Amino acid sequence: MDARYAFRVRVRLEPARADVTLEPGSAETSITLFREAAEPGTEGWLFFRDTLWRGEVADEDYARRLAAEWLGVPERTVEAVDFRELQTDEAYFDALKAEIATDLEAFKAENVSEVLSKYLGSSIRVTDSTG
Known part of the structure; x- marks a missing residue:
């Protein structure tokens, strides 16, 4: 049984040192982030209910905080988070x-x-x- 949530995250890169600068047009990148889905009935399985609405992120600020935590980057650098899909095998989907x-x-x-x-x-x- 296997499932994961896929998100598209746009982050802004920030140099760690004051003597380093970035060209503005090259300071953003988009990545696909995957988060494992908890087994139905276990702690965290209601992530979809608490985070999504009609296949979209329900609360943008909350989603940016989560993405920053998952990526280990400052929250201010996460500019956007879009839910893409729940990728699941048949066994997980049936259990869900x-x-x-x-x-x-x-x-x-x-x-x-x-x-x-x-x-x-x-x-x-x-x-x-x-996988």
Whole structure:
């Protein structure tokens, strides 16, 4: 069982020394960042519910703080974070749907499909392997 969240993060590079400068046009870079998805029902598995809405980052400031923490860079250097997709194998996806189904009320939804659409939109890619 394997799944991960994919984000596109735009960061601004800042020199560590005052005697070093960067050309403004070369000081930004975009990277794809992957964060492992916690196993459904375990601590952290509700990351999608607490962070995403309709397949987008729900709170930009919070997402920038998270990305800065994950990358080990100052928060001020993270300029944008975009959610790309949940990449999951079939076993994880089945377990996720089963866990959601146990408490639809917590998601204020009538069925699992509504929950997936509400938080992940169409940004789910089921593969044989996320590696």
